[in-house]
């Protein structure tokens with residue numbers, strides 16, 4: 001696939017009619033039977049090498065992996081503090097040491113090209129103004145891009161379900177950072193790397209008991225406009241809501 005083909009595929013894949021305010025997908029009672037069946041590959045005619053007792057890992061990681069879940073609501077009304085938000089950002093996406101080496105980060109990236117960037121829409125936090133922010137990994141803080149109530153934009157981009165979220169986090173890819181090295185494989189790497197970063201965010205949110213949900217269904221064109229991106233240079237891949 002040439003660059004213009006994967007950009008064109010990315011454009012085609014922006015169909016999210018299945019996600020935003022869709023009465024069929026949003027309501028499991030309306031789901032067809034085949035959506036309810038969850039499969040995995042089975043090899044019934046092959047012998048099974050049964051798992052032995054697990055080694056004991058004396059830290060919280062295993063618990064956190066099992067506790068992780070996507071929340072539908074913030075039932076306990078947990079308020080996200082700025083200290084918690086910065087902790088999640090730094091340890092999910094940030095630089096690994098104090099030397100500020102850009103190629104040393106907490107998540108892996110093919111060839112250390114790091115195409116992923118992170119933006120935040122702050123909607124309801126006590127300590128941070130409503131608006132649009134960019135996570136600055138070097139200065140370990142948020143670049144304030146726009147101070148504004150963006151609840152309407154959140155509803156249009158992510159649907160009614162997320163309009164009361166405290167924060168929406170957006171991972172984008174600046175595709176040329178890895179395209180110059182990996183050519184057509186760059187698109188694949190960007191998708192994989194956003195998954196690495198998002199898993200870190202999932203696990204840290206779990207460890208801090210902050211209800212969150214990953215979001216793959218959003219209106220790309222409206223989000224690109226809000227972030228003021230040149231869409232063939234940088235595009236949103238994966239988002240999440242801190243509910």
Ligand SMILES: Cc1cc2nc3c(=O)[nH]c(=O)nc-3n(C[C@H](O)[C@H](O)[C@H](O)COP(=O)(O)O)c2cc1C
Pocket residue numbers: 019068069070071213214215216217218
């Ligand atoms: C790539 C991806 C996209 C997702 N997109 C959405 C979404 O747009 N809206 C939503 O409510 N949940 C979304 N989810 C959450 C899934 O519905 C959830 O992971 C799944 O039901 C399994 O539940 P669990 O995460 O609690 O284990 C997404 C998850 C992934 C991995």
